[in-house]
Amino acid sequence: MTGRLTRRQAVGSLVGEAEGSSLRRSMGVTQLTLLSVGATLGTGIFVVLGEAVPEAGPAVVVSFVLAGITALFSALSYAELAGMIPGSGSSYSYAYATLGELVAWVCGWCLILEYGVSVAAVAVGWGQYVNELLDLAFGVTLPETFSAPPGAGGTVNVPAALIVVLAMVVLLRGAKESAVVNTVMVTVKIASLVMFCAVAFTAFHAGNFRPLFPLGAAGMSAGAASLFFSYIGFDAASTAGEEARNPQRDLPRAIILSLVLVTVLYVIVAVAALGAMPWKHFAGTEATLSEVLVRSVGGGSLWPILLSVGAVVATTSVVLTVQYGQIRILFAMARDGLVPPLFAKVHPRTGVPRANTVIVSAFIAMLAALVPLGSLADATSIGTLFAFMLVNLAVVLLRRRAPQASRTFRVPLSPLLPLLGVACCVYMLTSLGADTWIAFGTWMVAGLVVYGCYGIRHSKLGRQTHEPAQESA
Template identity: 60%
Template sequence: MPAASQPLLGRLLRTKPVEQLSSDGEHSALRRSLGLLPLIALSVGATLGTGIFVVLGAAAPKAGPAVVVSFVLAALAALFSALSYAELAGAVPVSGSAYSYTYATLGELVAWICGWCLLLEYGVSVAAVAVGWSGYLNAFLDSTIGWHLPAALSNAPGVAGGVVNLPAAVVVLLATAVLLGGVRESAAVTTVTTLLKVAVLVFFVVVAVFGFRTQNLTPFAPAGLAGITGAASVVFFSFIGFDAASTAGEEARNPQRDLPRAIIISLVVVTLAYVLVAFTAVGAVGVDTLGRSNASLATVLAKVTGAGWPATVLAAGAVIAIASVVLTVLYGQTRILVAMSRDRLVPPVFARVGRRRVPTVNTLVVGGIVAVLAALVPLGQLAEATSIGTLVAFGLVNVGVLVLRRTKPGLRRSFRTPLVPFVPLLGLALCVLLVLGLAPVTWLAFGIWSVVGLVIYFSYGARRSALNERPSTTTPDS
C-alpha cells in the first residue's frame, strides 16, 4: 500500500528504516573530517561552561549549598541518558541525533516532537549562554579599563533597565560566521577554546579553595528535596554537550567507534568540573553572593582575593571559553535541521549545502533567530525553557534503546548500553522527575511551543514527508 494512502494513525507511527538512515549518513554531502579528539572537544566545548559560568548563580538560590547535589542529580540523569545515546550513536551514526533515533524506533510523529524539542533545547541554550557571555564581557571591561556597557545595551528588556542585550546578539552572529567557514575550521577553534576553558576552571578552583569557609555550607538544603530537584531541573541543560557530539555523526571519520567514546568521556570530564567548581564557589562566598551576578565566578574570585587581577583572568577566559559553547551548540542545531529537512519535514533549503560543504542558509537563519532571542529574553527564562526540551528528548532516547533492542536485535552496535532495561528506565525516570520540578510558566511556554510544532507538522511535514513516496511503511511493532 502506498505510504500516502495509509490511514492517518499508520502514517504517524511509521518509522524510517535504520538501513535508510545509515545510507543517508554514508552518502551525506557533509565533509567527514572529525576524529576522536575533535569530537570530545566538540562535546566538552558545548557543555563545559554553560552551567558553571552562567547558570550556577541562578540555580544556587533555589537549592542553597545543596546545589552541588543538584549538579550530581542532573549528572546521574545525564549519565543514564548518555549511555543510551552512546548505543544509538554507534548504531545509527547520522546528523539528527535524538530526532533520527526516535524516527527509527518510535515513529514519525514522535520523531517530529523530539526534533521540535531539540530545536527548542539548542536554540534557547545558545541564547542563554550568550546572555551569560555578555555578563562576563562587562565584568572583563570593568576590571581592565574601568568601564562597561550601560544596562540599556547589556540587559534584556525588564532586567535592570535593559533594552537590548547587544553583546549577546553579537557573539551569536560571530559564531555563525565561524560556522560558515567550514566544519574543520570550526573544530580547530573549538579544541583550542576548550583547552583554555579547562585551564581557567582549574585556576578558579585553586584560588577559590583558599577562601573556603564551612559556615557557607549551612543550612545545606534550606528548601529541602524540592529545592534540590528544582535547581537540578534548571542546570540539567548544562549537560547537553554529548548530544551535540551525536549531531556530528555525518562529519566524523569513524562515527561508530568514536561517537560513543566521545559521549562518555566528555560527560565524565564535565561532571567532575561542575561538582568541583560548584563546591568551591559555594564554600567561598555562599549562595546569596552567587545569586547576585551573571558573572558569578568572577565575583567569587574578587571577593576571595580582594584583588582585581584573578577576576580579570577568569573573566577574560570566560569571554573566550563561553563563546565556544555558543559555537558548538549552534552547530548542533543546524545539523538537526539538516536531518529534518532531508526527511522533508521542514523545507529542503535547510539541507542545502554550500561550496564549503556547510548548510549555508540553515546556519544564517538559525544564527539570526538565536541572536534575536539572546538580545531580548532574560537568562532565567531561557535556562528553564532549555531544560524542558532537553529532558523530553533524553527521555525519548531512553525509550528508543528499548524499542530498537526489540525490533532490531541483530543490528550492529559498537557500544551496548549496560544493564538493559534498567539503565534506560532509570534514565527515563530521572528525566520525568526533573521535568516535574520546572516552573508552571515553563510548562506553559513548552505547551505553546508544542502546539505550534504540531500545527507545522500536520500542515507541512506530514504532507511532504519523504516516507510518503515509499511503497510500504513500518511501525515500531513491525
C-alpha cells in the first residue's frame, strides 16, 4: 500500500504527455503573462489598502515590496518547474514527479479548493461591484432577493451565477479566443489603475509619508502578511503549458514578468493613494481608491464610476482566468486516471475539454448563487499556500533526483531560495484562523475519501506498474 501511495511519475513521461497533448497550442509569452496578470490583479487592489494601511501606515509601500519578494521565492520555483515540466497540471504535476501520488492528489485537491471556491467568491464580489456601479451611474440597485444567497438576506445570487456562465461561454470558444478577451480586460483594468494614479498624484503631499514607519517594523510585517494574498494567481500561466506555443521558453518568462508587473502597479498605486490621503483616514474604508479620489480630488461621482467600471472588469478577468486554470488542472488529473476520464475529453473542433468546462462552470455557478461563502473563501488561502510549499520542495528534490533533466530556467541560490519559500508559506499558514483550518480539514477528509474510492483504483500509473506483474504471473 505504501508503494501505491508514493509511486511517482517520471519527468520524461510528464514531458512526453505534454508534447503529445490534444489541446491546441496558441499562446505566446504576452498572452501567458496577461493570463497570470488577469488572475492576480483583481479586486484586491481596489479594496486592500483599507485593510493594510491601518496596520502599516505609510510603510505599506514597503509592505507591498516585502510581500512581492515573498511571492517571488515561489514564483522562481514555479518558473523552473514550468519550463522543465510544461503540462497543464501545474503544482499537481510537479508533486506527482517528486512526492508521489498521494501528495499529488492532496495538492490537486488543494488546487480545486483554491480555484473553485475563489472563482465563486470573486463572482459574488462581481455582483456587488455591478450593484455599486448601477447605484452610482443610475441610482438603482438589484433587489436583494436576486443578488444575495440564502442566509445573506436573499434567495439566489443571480449576478454571481451569470458571470460564471458568461465566462464558460468564452472558454468554450477556445484558448486563443479566451486569451484575446482576457487581454482586452487586463488592458482596461490596468488603464483604470493608471488613471487613478494620474488623478491622485495631482493631490500628492510628501508630508503624508512622515514618519514612514509610525507603527514600527512589526506593523510593516503585518501589512505584508495581509497583502501577500493580493499576489495569489501569478501561477495561472503554469496551467497553460499545453496551450503555449513554446512552453519551455515562455512559461518561466510569463510567471516572472507577471509578478514584476503586478508588484510595480501595486507600489505605484499605494504611493499615489497615500500621497493623496493621510494614512489615518484609511481606517474603515471599503471602496478605498474611490474614497481617496472623492476626499482629495473631488469630481463628484465621475471617478468612483470609472473605478467601479475598472473593478467590474477586473473581477470578470479573474473569473475567466481562474476558471480556465481549474479546468486545466482537472484535465491533467483525469488524464492520470485520478478523476473520471470525461474531464480529459477534448472537443475536436475547438480543442477545449468541453464536458469538463460545462461541469466545472455549473458547479461553480451553483456555489456562487446559493452559498454564503464567508470563512470558506478564506480556505482558498490554505490551498494556495500548500501548493506553493510543495512547488518549492519539488525544486529541491528534482535537483537531486533529476539533475540532468532539461531546465530552461534555474532558481538561483538553490536550495536556499526554495527553502525560504517553504518557510514563508509555513509562516503564512500559522497566521490563518481556526475556522479556516476546520474548513480545510473537512475538505481534505472528503478528498481522501474520493481518492480511496476512485483515484487509487483507476490511477493510470497504477495500471502501468501492475500490468507487467500480471503478465509475468
